[in-house]
Amino acid sequence: MPISKRQLAASLLSTLRIEARDMMVGFLQLETTKFLDAPFANTRAAVVRQVWGTRGMEFRALDIEVVGLCELLHTLQALPSETPLVQEILRSGPHTLYVFHYGDGCQIVGAVLHGKANIPLPVSIVPRRGRKRSRIHSASASSQLDLFAAVSA
Structure with missing residues (x-):
């Protein structure tokens, strides 16, 4: 049974070792x-x-932005070479997301999101549930206002 975008998004969100998971899930939800x-x-x-180690070198040489590659390679180093994996590929415009899992769609090994040369990643894409950055930003803004209030008093 094929995995759905919704299941893949939920599995990615629960994979805490992937730092850019919010961006990837936002991309999935488009x-x-x-x-x-x-x-x-x-x-x-x-x-x-082997494939993604080589692609990493190509991405650097061609100035292609990528997220998730370091985490994927680090995780793969800890796995036995013969470990079976399933690859999911998703695309929208110039961006491509590769997700690797153990075959059940639930346990994500790693994911890589990249664009094409000289095209930035879609950083503005953040899922509704994962807007942690905006909360952090508003908390720091309120601290800054308190600082100004203390200086002017």
Whole structure:
């Protein structure tokens, strides 16, 4: 049974080691984000490690923005090479999201979101439930106002 965007988003949100998970989930929630046929959907940890290690070098050379790659490679280093993984590929416009899981769609190994050369990542995409940054920003703004009030008194 194929995984849904909703299930994939919920699984990504629960994977705390992926720092950019809010951005990735926001990308998943776009109407324009669609699943692509993954030519090698069933793969192994060693293959993913090799492919994404090489892509990391290519991304640096071509000035392609990417998030999640370091976490994915770090997680893959801890897995036995023969560990079976499933690859999901989603695209919207110039951006592509790759998500790797153990086959159940629930336990996410890692995810990588990237664009094309000289195209920034969609940083403004944050899911409704995951707007932690705006809360942090408003808390720091109120602290700044308190500081000004103390200085002018």
